[in-house]
Amino acid sequence: MRLCGYAVMRLCGYAKLNSGILGVENLGFLPTYLPAYLTTRIALPSAGSPVCRQAGSLNRSARPFLRSALRLPVYLFTHIPQSLYPSILIALHHFFLSLKTNYYQMNTLRPLALVVMGVSGSGKSTIGKLLSSKTDIPFIEGDHYHPEENIQKMTKGVALTDEDRIPWLRQLARVIHDHLEKGSSCILSCSALKADYRRILETDHNAQVKFIYLHGTPEMIVKRMADRQSHFMPLELLTSQFETLEYPVEASRYDTVDTPEHIANTIIHDLSQKTEFGVAGMGVMGSSISRNLASKDFRMALYNREVKGKEEQVAEQLKQAYGELTEAMAFNNLSDFVASLQSPRKILLMVPSGDAVDQLINDLLPLLSKGDVIIDGGNSHYKESSRRLNELRKKGIFFLGCGISGGEKGALEGPSLMPGGSSEGWVISRPFLMVLAARDKNNHPCCSFTGGMGSGHFIKMIHNGIEYAEMQLLAELYHLHKRSGQSAKEISKAFSSYNSGELNSYLLTITCSILSYQDNEGLLLETILDKAGNKGTGSWATISAAELGLPATMIASALFARYLSYFKDKRTAYDREYKFPKPTVNLEPNSIKNAYALARIINHIQGFEILQSYLKNVDHGCELSEVARLWTNGCIIRSELMNSLVEQLKTSSDLLLITQIKEQVQAWKPALESLIIEAIHAGIAVPSFTAALNYLNGITEKKGPANLIQAQRDFFGAHKYQKENDRTEKYYHTNWES
Numbered sequence: 001m002r003l004c005g006y007a008v009m010r011l012c013g014y015a016k017l018n019s020g021i022l023g024v025e026n027l028g029f030l031p032t033y034l035p036a037y038l039t040t041r042i043a044l045p046s047a048g049s050p051v052c053r054q055a056g057s058l059n060r061s062a063r064p065f066l067r068s069a070l071r072l073p074v075y076l077f078t079h080i081p082q083s084l085y086p087s088i089l090i091a092l093h094h095f096f097l098s099l100k101t102n103y104y105q106m107n108t109l110r111p112l113a114l115v116v117m118g119v120s121g122s123g124k125s126t127i128g129k130l131l132s133s134k135t136d137i138p139f140i141e142g143d144h145y146h147p148e149e150n151i152q153k154m155t156k157g158v159a160l161t162d163e164d165r166i167p168w169l170r171q172l173a174r175v176i177h178d179h180l181e182k183g184s185s186c187i188l189s190c191s192a193l194k195a196d197y198r199r200i201l202e203t204d205h206n207a208q209v210k211f212i213y214l215h216g217t218p219e220m221i222v223k224r225m226a227d228r229q230s231h232f233m234p235l236e237l238l239t240s241q242f243e244t245l246e247y248p249v250e251a252s253r254y255d256t257v258d259t260p261e262h263i264a265n266t267i268i269h270d271l272s273q274k275t276e277f278g279v280a281g282m283g284v285m286g287s288s289i290s291r292n293l294a295s296k297d298f299r300m301a302l303y304n305r306e307v308k309g310k311e312e313q314v315a316e317q318l319k320q321a322y323g324e325l326t327e328a329m330a331f332n333n334l335s336d337f338v339a340s341l342q343s344p345r346k347i348l349l350m351v352p353s354g355d356a357v358d359q360l361i362n363d364l365l366p367l368l369s370k371g372d373v374i375i376d377g378g379n380s381h382y383k384e385s386s387r388r389l390n391e392l393r394k395k396g397i398f399f400l401g402c403g404i405s406g407g408e409k410g411a412l413e414g415p416s417l418m419p420g421g422s423s424e425g426w427v428i429s430r431p432f433l434m435v436l437a438a439r440d441k442n443n444h445p446c447c448s449f450t451g452g453m454g455s456g457h458f459i460k461m462i463h464n465g466i467e468y469a470e471m472q473l474l475a476e477l478y479h480l481h482k483r484s485g486q487s488a489k490e491i492s493k494a495f496s497s498y499n500s501g502e503l504n505s506y507l508l509t510i511t512c513s514i515l516s517y518q519d520n521e522g523l524l525l526e527t528i529l530d531k532a533g534n535k536g537t538g539s540w541a542t543i544s545a546a547e548l549g550l551p552a553t554m555i556a557s558a559l560f561a562r563y564l565s566y567f568k569d570k571r572t573a574y575d576r577e578y579k580f581p582k583p584t585v586n587l588e589p590n591s592i593k594n595a596y597a598l599a600r601i602i603n604h605i606q607g608f609e610i611l612q613s614y615l616k617n618v619d620h621g622c623e624l625s626e627v628a629r630l631w632t633n634g635c636i637i638r639s640e641l642m643n644s645l646v647e648q649l650k651t652s653s654d655l656l657l658i659t660q661i662k663e664q665v666q667a668w669k670p671a672l673e674s675l676i677i678e679a680i681h682a683g684i685a686v687p688s689f690t691a692a693l694n695y696l697n698g699i700t701e702k703k704g705p706a707n708l709i710q711a712q713r714d715f716f717g718a719h720k721y722q723k724e725n726d727r728t729e730k731y732y733h734t735n736w737e738s
Contacts, residue, residue, distance in 0.1 A: 107272035109327055110297035111185045111208060113176040114271075115201055117192040117248065118214035119241040121221040123256055123263075124189035127214060130264040131187050138179075142190035145171050159240040162196075169200045180205045193244045195427065207296075207431040211251035212267060218242060220256060249371060249398070249424045252343050275301035275329055275340045277432050278347040280360060282314045285377070285404065286350030288411035289436065291324050296435050300328040303337040338367040345372040346429050348402075353380040361388065370396030373425040377404050379537055382454030382461060382544075389421045389453065398425030403450075403460020405635035406438065414438030416635035417447035418463070418627075420456030423620060438634025441643065446634045451621035458544070458614055459627055465541030465555040466607040467507075467637050468534075472558035472688040473599050474511050477592065480675070483682055484585040488523050492516045498593050503600075505639030532562040541610070548613045551698075554603045557691040564685075585682045587675060594671035599692040600641060601664065605655045606695065608645075612653050625649035656699070669696065711736075 114137070116128045125141060132139035146154075150164050172190055179186040192198050192211065202209045221238060252270060254263050278301035279290045286304075294300045302325070304314035315330035331337035338345065345368060351360055357376055364374065374397060376385060385401030392399040399421050406415030417437045419426055426449040437447035450456050481491045492515035499508045517524050538559040545552030564571075608624050615621035628645040632638055648658050655661050672693050679686040698704065713719040720731040 108185075109299055111180050111183050112271070113180060113185065113201075113205065113209045114187045114212055114267075115176075115192055115198075115209060116187065116189045116212045116214065117198075117251065118216070118256075119191060119193070119221060119245060120238060122214040122216050123260060124191070124214060126260050127212075127254075127263055127267075128187045128189040130260055131267060134264060134268060137185045137187050140172075140175060140186055140188045142172055142188055145175070159244075162194075165197065166200065169197050173201050173203045176201060176209065177203050177205060180208050191241065192248070193241060194246045195248070198248065198250070202431075207298075207435045209431075210271070211248055213248045213251035213253045214256050214263070215253050216256035249344065250428045250430075270342050274342045275299045276342055276346075277301070278303065278337060278341050278345065279350060280304075280334075280337070280347060280364075281350035282318050283350060284408045285411050286348075287318050288408050289348065289350065289377070289404075289415075290318070290328065291322055292412050292414070292436055293432065294322075294328055295324040298432065298435070300325065301331065301337055301340045302328050303331045303334060305334075306332040334363055335367055338364065343369065343371070344428050345369070346375070346432060347373065348375045348377050350377050353378045353384075357384075357388075361392070365395065365397070368397055371398070371428075373398045373400065373422075373428045375400045375402050375419070375425070375429060376457075377402050379403075379460065379464075379535065380457050381540055382456075382458035385421060385454035385457045393422065398422040398428065400425045400429060401454050401457040402433070403456045403463065405460065405463055405631075405637075407636065410438065410634050410636075414446070414634050416630050416633065416638075417445075418450050418456045418459045418630060419447070420450040420454065420459070420618075421452065423449065423452070440629055440632045444629075446630050446632065448622055448626050448630060449620065450618075450627070451615060452619035455615065455618045455621060459611065459630075461537050461541050461544065462607050462610050463631065463635065463637060464537035465545075465552065465610075466603060468538040468541070468558040468562070469554040469603040469688055470505070470507050470600065470637060472561050473596060473603070474507060475561075476679075476684075476686045476689055477596055478511070478515075479684055480585050480587065480592070480679060480686070483582065483684055484587065488515050488525065494589065497589075498596065502640050502644070503593065503597055505641070506636060507639075529568065530565060531568050532565045534559070534562050538562070544614075545606075545610050548610060550606075550610050550613055551695060552606050552610060553691040553695050554599075554606055554688050557687040561685070561687050580683050583682050585678055585684065587678055591671040591674055594668040595675040595689065598665060598668040598672050598696075599689050601655075601661060602692040602695055603688075604641065604645060608649070608653070608655065623649070624653055665696065669693075672696075 114128075114131065116124045116131070118124055125143075128139045128141075131137065146168055150160055150168060153160060153164065169190075169192075172188060176186065176188060188201075190201065192201060198211060218238070252267070254266065256263070258266075276298050277293060279286050279293075280303040282290070282302060282304040290300050290302055302315040302318060304318075305311060306313075313330075313332060315332060319325045319328050319330040329340050331340070338347075341347070347364065349357060349360055351357060357378060357380060361374060368374075374392065376388070376399070380401060382401065385399075389399045389401070400419045401421050403418035403420075404411065404415050405418075406413075410416070414437055417433050419429070419433060430449075433447050434445040437445040440446055450459050477495075478491060481494060486494070492512050495508060495512045495515060499505070499512060514525055519527075521527055538555065542552055542556045542559050545555065608628075611627055612624055615624075625646055628642055628649055631642050632646060644660075645655070648655060648661070652658055656665070672689065676686060676690055676693055679689070707721075710719070710721040714721050714733060715736045718733055720733045722729060722731055
């Protein structure tokens with residue numbers, strides 16, 4: 001019995017099983033009680049238990065297997081003789097010992113590659129080995145992977161070039177990759193002096209590679225290197241290392257003035273006890289984004305303000321409601337929320353745009369440190385994002401204005417992300433945002449750095465403008481079909497036929513669903529009041545296009561159509577007053593389809609022209625093709641058309657000159673004209689279809705009537721004019737009344 005009890009104690013001690021698995025309060029029990037004890041006390045692992053965390057970090061699909069394995073002792077102890085207990089317990093001891101993996105000892109939710117970096121002599125190997133001894137995570141000495149020619153150069157005091165380092169870094173990246181692919185953590189010492197070097201080390205596992213920067217003064221490092229024996233790096237090369245070092249904003253910094261023991265313990269504490277990413281604002285979008293990241297084994301910090309009687313314990317209630325948030329930390333105290341985050345802190349604000357964003361930023365500032373990142377994920381105006389970027393930069397805080405599209409479902413399953421602002425903030429936040437985002441057809445994240453200033457929110461604003469026009473075209477199409485005498489079922493069938501091939505889109509797909517949705521009163525659509533609301537991004541897009549001097553006629557037409565719809569009482573009164581005839585519409589289905597296809601092309605052309613005009617003046621502004629790629633999945637305007645635009649925009653930013661589009665315009669223009677003529681005869685307003693045709697007619701006409709407007713301006717305001725075929729581009733004025 002003593003042997004059996006000892007084996008059980010060893011089993012529980014080595015496997016470090018907590019109450020979430022065995023719930024052992026007293027290990028002095030007798031083996032005669034083991035069957036009943038294990039039958040009643042062995043439970044499935046809780047979501048927060050080490051073994052369950054291990055299963056999650058290896059592969060979520062492995063959890064059922066692990067749970068089944070944990071039922072094995074119950075079966076064994078109820079079906080075998082007691083004489084075999086000692087042997088079985090020893091076997092079980094080895095089984096659970098095999099579960100004693102490095103990453104649950106450090107209490108992380110997924111395997112990590114910890115890259116201990118810094119200049120030579122900063123203590124990378126010392127700290128790496130100490131971390132390894134404390135956690136059982138294997139330590140990899142990066143210097144051992146230098147080829148002989150690199151070692152010879154450094155021994156002679158010759159600084160390595162990028163050409164020397166890159167093959168070495170790629171080899172280390174392969175080592176990291178192999179460990180992480182096996183579900184195993186590792187600790188690597190590597191100088192990783194440049195940002196480009198660190199990107200090589202991340203490979204495709206950027207969310208699992210964490211940089212730990214050992215920072216020391218040149219004086220301290222010189223002393224350490226002078227005391228160091230038997231290393232090929234001579235003291236003379238230290239200066240070149242400091243000159244090469246690009247400060248790693250993405251790394252957690254630890255000062256080498258502390259003892260190695262203290263540094264190692266602090267690193268373990270930070271990785272085990274602190275959260276990785278914070279979300280402030282637990283509304284629909286904030287809660288969905290938090291669940292998205294938590295489901296991918298990030299330890300999240302959730303914050304929501306406390307408003308008595310309205311918003312009480314919101315974050316905690318959310319944590320209790322969703323299993324994926326078990327490991328998250330919930331807060332209603334902002335100071336505690338900030339303190340829970342690993343450095344550099346990354347905080348995503350999901351609160352209403354405007355004053356609420358500024359107020360929350362002001363509340364955060366006293367709690368933050370230089371190098372932390374604030375990300376505004378709401379629908380803020382791009383000029384406000386530029387202002388916040390500049391104001392926070394002065395305080396040492398990095399800021400990103402991140403457009404997020406996809407709604408509640410997109411936020412949960414993967415939205416389209418458009419971050420812009422601080423390039424440093426992007427480097428720090430990139431691993432998290434890339435994992436959060438949807439994936440394109442090539443499995444690449446629908447997330448890219450869009451550029452400086454307020455580019456992220458500008459791009460999201462134009463996205464919403466295109467969305468306005470896409471929705472209005474569908475509304476006009478629905479109205480035409482309805483006035484042709486078709487039932488909702490017939491319209492749904494017609495729309496479903498359009499929603500194939502090149503016309504397939506998310507908005508058309510949901511429109512088909514809406515047209516067939518029935519509630520207790522019948523077709524729900526017929527009971528909805530025809531007053532369309534808006535949140536301002538359509539007007540922002542229209543105003544911004546006007547400020548840039550661009551004809552965003554389709555966005556404007558869609559915006560004003562919504563405004564017109566809002567005057568329901570007037571429309572009702574005028575309909576009664578005028579009693580205009582409403583003849584039946586008669587259109588050929590294929591003609592409608594082609595007209596719709598052409599109007600959509602014009603809408604996208606106008607949207608991308610606005611983007612091009614803005615992004616050319618933005619530092620690091622992304623390419624139009626990349627913007628289109630971001631919009632191929634996760635967002636509201638994803639479509640087959642957008643997929644084709646990704647490649648077409650690589651050829652030319654002038655879409656009307658691309659051969660395929662040119663052929664489509666020429667083939668489908670008659671259909672657009674027929675649709676508008678039929679709508680006019682039937683007395684149906686089709687402002688967005690009309691805007692598309694008017695734009696096309698205007699932009700393809702060499703000689704227009706604007707010469708008369710310019711003459712009028714010169715007549716009453718002496719605004720001058722230029723003359724045809726005058727290469728001097730000189731301005732003239734005429735005294736028209738002389």
